Amino acid sequence: MTGCHAFRRLQTLALTLIVTAGSFVAAQADTKIKMVLNWKYEGPQGMFFLAQDRGYFKAEGLDVSFDQGNGSGAAVPQVANGAYDMGFGDINALIELAAKKPDEAPIGVYQMYNRPPFTVAVKADSPIKTPADFVGRKLGGAANDGALKLFPALCAATKIDCTKVEVTNMQPNLREQMLMKDQVDGVFGYITTIRFSARLIGIDPEKEIRFIKFGDYGMDLYSNAIIVSRKFAKENPDAVKGFLKALNRGVKDAMADPKAAIEAVQKREPLIKPEIERARLEATLSDEMTSPEISKIGHGDINDERMSKAIDILVSAKELPRTPKVGDVFDRSFMPPLADRPTAIKAAM
Template identity: 40%
Template sequence: MLNRRLLISTFAVAFAGLSALPAVAQTAIKFTLDWKYEGPAAGFLLALDKGYFKDEGLDVTIDSGNGSVDAIPRVATGAYQMGFGDINSVIKFLDEDPAQPVKAVMMVYEKPVFAVVGRKSLGVTEDPKSLEGKKLGAPPPDGAFAQWPAFVEAAGIDTATIAIESIGFPVREPMLASGDVDAVFGFAFSVILNLKANGVPDEDIATILFADNGLNLYGNAVLVNEDFAAENPEAVKGFLRALIKGFSDAVADPAAGVEAVLARNEILNSDIELERLEMANSMNIKTPYVIENGFGDVDMARLAASIDTLKISMGLTGAVAADDVFDAQYLPPAAERMLP
């Protein structure tokens, strides 16, 4: 009886000691979006809400952004360990300072959403040359505006008669709706739906997509601070695995994705955000290339060709190579990156 009591006491002490041990710490990752909480952010938010990051041992916070260019220095400085930004602007950023510790690790917008969106009633059509003689509104941190010099060359636009006015994001669509500018730079799915919300009918909206007019570039990608990645490679891999699940869910059930967005931004219209998300899914995320090759990777030859384009049109001065911009080592195999 004494031995039995001693054994029970020993187990009790051991169990108490185990329960007193601290929980295993999760790796903290601060992530910045390119823009505010809208439909296309659903994949990121679903990965958070469904616990996919937590399952990978990650403590992730996701903040809204101020433009797909602004996200880059946020990650490079280490203010955010990871983020979502325009890969072409990353190329420019690294051309200006190759020592900056930022690199893309997963492509999201395989086809970029860069566009100039105007109104037919103001003389703008789907022909890029219709922009000649017009006033264009441009938010300085906007990823589409960052590619204007490249687009001008690719589309053969004469800029001599084009006036560009610097405007803020909040007034971009209202200024176009009121006719203060003839067209604006932006992501197609954002500007189109915001214009409709400002009372501009579908039949008056003219969308000039850069990708359909000679500019074969990639779009927004997941970025990482290289110092963080070097110290936490498994955390980066886990983040991307979780994110693939989130984007798969947003493609399979866009309505659930919109619910995740509305939980952060209740003033949004659910129907508009659902349309915005479905536009992003079909135009930019689940593209023919992604259907065949899986989500997240890039064709390095195509990326290299896009860098050559930017060298000519954006005046790049250095020798930035595709390997300096994109690192696929953190991605899971293609079979695990297929979207539904």
């Protein structure tokens, strides 16, 4: 009996060790990441969803959940206040927070949009031709819109008096309608967003809308990046690296198979119009994600000199209390190696 009892105890101990080891492995492979996107579920979000649906995050030991966003600018404070671990937000809003509250500001770790998409859209027949024509006019934008937040910087760059321009807030879904109904003279936004939102309500943006682009007036700024809270990055550096490795695969997959990317969006938002969202994705890839510099540094990275100049533009225009260093707003150490990242961005036909 003694031998039998000893054997059973050994069996129980072995089983306990197996269960404990299994639980440890599960815990190790189940790092949760809560992420807020820049906007509602649209074509460009397919890059994230492909990575999720194809198990790329899971392969890195991650359990990632996505929430729709309320503007690129809104993602920054939401990550800063701990509501989210990571976000897809405007790096310029991050720079501003880093200048004001450096200890609270998240850090950029992967630059998704490297060309400035910021614009004021006007009707094609509008007398507004340049920013100087904004004076005495009424412009509208969503409160958390990245372009609206950068308006003071545009005013400074073009030497116009912002106080002589009336700015009104509006719901994002009303932007194009209010413009076409002459309720405002111009609207703030991202070029691709406005262009395809207009198409969804029967407006031909190529014929009925004209874009005054911030980038044409000395505002060579970066745009949306993957941002992460400093606390999360410090405590979970491997999780951040794994996330970027998986997302990088999702970006490449979306380029290779845009149709699959849109299907991934449609699983989450069945009411989208696939043909419009595919065109939106392809425009994002070709316009907002295609900068000549990525042929050298690869997608996801930044040019330090260009970022430094962007920081100076914002600090000067917004009279920020300090000038963050490039390293205060962007940390490339979490990215996959250059050999694994795209050096050209183009959707397959």
